[in-house]
Amino acid sequence: MYIIVVGAGSIGIPLIDVATTDENEVVVVERNEAKADRAAREYDCLVLNDDATEMATLEDAGIDRADALISTTDQDATNIMVCLLAKEREVPAIVSVVHNPEHMNLFRRIGVNTMENPQSLIAEYLYRAVKRPSIKDYMRVGDTAEVFEITVDEDAPIANKTLIEADEEGLLPHGVLVVAIERNGEADPITPQGGTEIHGGDMLTVYSQEGATPSVTDAFGHYEDHDFA
Structure with missing residues (x-):
């Protein structure tokens, strides 16, 4: 893919790392000279030390052949201007960081895929790591639903069933689905069916309409979550 990344700060740099490692053709636009120099030194990509809110700059970055543009600056006004210019040139995939939640609908109205302020997401993730210690990883889906990973305790109610x-025993509340099982370090996860037996030590990927509540995690043997209910 040909990807334009706007911004080489705390969000842009890890993105550039991932995108170049995956052998995409990456062009970076960064207004700050020091940040632009760093990106140019550390990554195999073209770096433009210029203002991405100017169409001429995006033209220099090759916007007419870009498969995607990702705007990562710390200013929502800059990000939305860049995205509008990208929409004008019909870039197929446009994604932006949004720092102020009140601006989210504005980005969506112009057809931009958005990601909430990463600092807020990290804060929520850290809080969840304390509140629900049994959850290894999770992703919100809508307002309440979540997809999360959890290890089955050897003595869990669901173990060996x-x-x-x-x-049939009512161990899994309504709206809870086990969608994948990682077992004994096997390379490929198991796609479970109704007759699949759950073992202690299994790492499950679970979808829950009501999130990772104690009533859900109890089935997997993690009663400590009640301490934070």
Whole structure:
């Protein structure tokens, strides 16, 4: 892919790292000279020390052949201007960081995929690591639903039962689905069926309409979550 990354700060640099490592053709536009120099030194990509809110700059970056533009600056006004210019040139995929939640709808109205302020996401993730210590990783889906990873305790109610048996015994609340199982370090995860048996030590990927509440995590043997309910 040909990707234009606007901004080489705390968000842009890790993105540039990922995109170049995956062998994409990356062009970076960074207004700050020191940040631009750093990106040019450390990564195999073209770096323009210029203002991305100017169409001439984006033309120099090759916007007419870009597959994607990702704007990562710390100013929502800059990000939305860049995205509007990218929409004008019909870039297929446009993504932006949004720092102020009140601006989210504005970005969406012009057809830009958005990501909430990463600092807020990190803060929430750290809080969840304390509040729900059994959860290894999670992603919100809508207002309440979550996809999360959790390890099955050896003595968990669901251990050594099939998913059908767990459902018949009411161990999994309504709206909870086990979507993948990682077992014994196997390379490929198991796609579970009704007759699949859950073992202690399994790492499950779970979808829950109501999130990772104690009533959900109890089935996997993690009662400590009640301490924070």
